[in-house]
Amino acid sequence: MSESGDGGDAILNVGVDLGTSRSSVSASNGERHVVRSYVGWPADMVARKVLQRDVLIGDDALENRIMLDLHRPLERGLIKEGSEKDAEAVRELLSHLISLVNNDDARVRAVVGVPAEALRVNRQQLRNAMSGLIDQLMIVSEPFAVAYGLEALLHALVIDIGAGTTDFCVMNGRYPTEEDQRTLTQAGDSVDEQLNQLVAARYPEANFSSHMVREWKEKHSFVGEPKGSVEVEAPVRGVPTQLDITDEMRQACESLLPPVTEMMIDLISRVQPEYQAKVRQNVLLSGGSGLIRGLGAALQEALKEIGGGQVRVVKDPIYVGSDGGLALATDAPDSDWEKLSA
């Protein structure tokens, strides 16, 4: 349900997690949606006639990709630079996300999460992309939005593993500074790349695409001991063939462990000594790639090196960022929102 602001207009507070692979939106009317971050335009007149649409978004775009000029417009959680088409795709994606939740044509106040170390220019680009789509806009670091949504504001470390970036944010009861936040580019996409290479090396005659590899990972990813063998199907010289990719899957997923572990320990070691134990007990794993089976346990194992701790995968890791954005949007006073016209 839309709220009513001072002016009497219906106001809809919205939190958006603009992800490289998936984007989610949570609104104050209770609507929540997740959309794959793909935007496609019919490649030619024939495709337009078949598809009967000017632009396709999310799964719709992915399923019809063969007929589309398909764009995944976000790179490392930010708008790709130098391509007008990608900037346009981001606008389409954002417009779509807002339309999914704004059924009453309300005034929209949005909080959008970006990677922790997004530069000013990146934020400005996003602001430009959202101009005209919404009424008021705040941009925040994504892991901070996650922490805010979980109310993990004191003695906590949020690790948000998305497709494009892994973001870290230490919460010390104050607004995180640049020193409290880090971004790694080792994330879901780097796992995909590695898996692609490993499977290609083992099955050189198999024919598969990056989209298939991503689907395999989303279905079977794990670190540590496998629950069983991971078998997928791909054509080999045109014949559908079962491929055992258990070892390749493990190796690709475990490639995340060294950099994430190193950064986690480094950030904890920078916390004031008397609070380090508390932070170690409150490590929160979020983001789509945080769902890799066994990842939380492996990070918890790594914490033993510095005295042990607890790593928890947050409930609802797909929506936790947009929910956090919504919480921020709701808590910001009307007087502040008035200054933040998009």
Place this chain on the structure above:
Amino acid sequence: MASLRKIKRRMVRRVVDENLDLIRGPRATRRSRRLSRLFTAAKVVFLVGLPAGLVASSMVLAEAAQGWVENSRAAILRQGPAPGLVPSPWRVEPVVSAPFALDHSFPAPLPIDRKILPLVVRRVVLDPGHGGDSSGTEAPLGLVEKEVTLDIAKRLRRLLEEASYEVVMTREEDVGVTLADRADYGNRESGDIFVSIHVNWFENRRSRGVETYYLGPTDDPYLKDLAARENRDSGIPLAEFRDMLERLYADIRQEESRRLASAVQRSLHRSLSSINSAIENRGVKTAPFGVLVRTEMPAILAEVSCLSNEAEARRLVQPAYREYIAEAIFDGLRHYARGLNTSDNQRS
């Protein structure tokens, strides 16, 4: 619970402020020329407290003054202060008494609060290292330093201009420019900061790292001697107000150069190590590079990468990596520029 609400309120406030800052762009409003800024600074220093300014002057100045005091002590005791040593309009007892306080050591220098001397960054001088016949270092792949520095500087210029900074460059094509001309150009253009971009070469080919220099004290005996001679020849700032201000300004410039170097070095290392953990943080260093000596504004020389390491050279071939370096320098400059509006007390 009440405490959580308080924390949340505080954080929301910060988020709003950060976004307002993004909307408004760099808040700095630069006064017309450095000279007028210096003049304003002079007025502020004089009115707010000449004593504070002098007490806060540099270690170099302090050491030199100490030496001067030591050498002059006997003469002063015998003869008393020379007539006209401190022109009466500028006579301020605490200032004059400090070097003459025979029973006390010279007070330790205090950092200058930026509130006293409001510096801002609006115009950035970018100095792509080498050019023309001076190719700089060269990688086995055929990549030369002068090309890399120019490319990164142009990318950095775009980022800065998008963020509403004014940018001037000491060269925009493959031409040779002497160090003196580079510094003089920056001075003539009234740049607020000077950033010289270079790419390193290490004897140890496995090394790969970033380091940033500013002009400052050194252990080099030659430089120490030179600094001492210059300080002695200047008469130390008690004789003339103008001299004092120049010294004071030089002190600020050095301190600001250090801050600038730290901000850029931190950003460079953090950004580059996030995509390549092998990048070493070789730190902020002081050295007598020609452009740093001659420039009249806070100035640094950043060694943003190295061509001696083959893997690093391969990365430098990729435009995306050079863009990444430019972004890292930009972020460091932005961080420094923002900090200028914050007093030291607020920062700590």
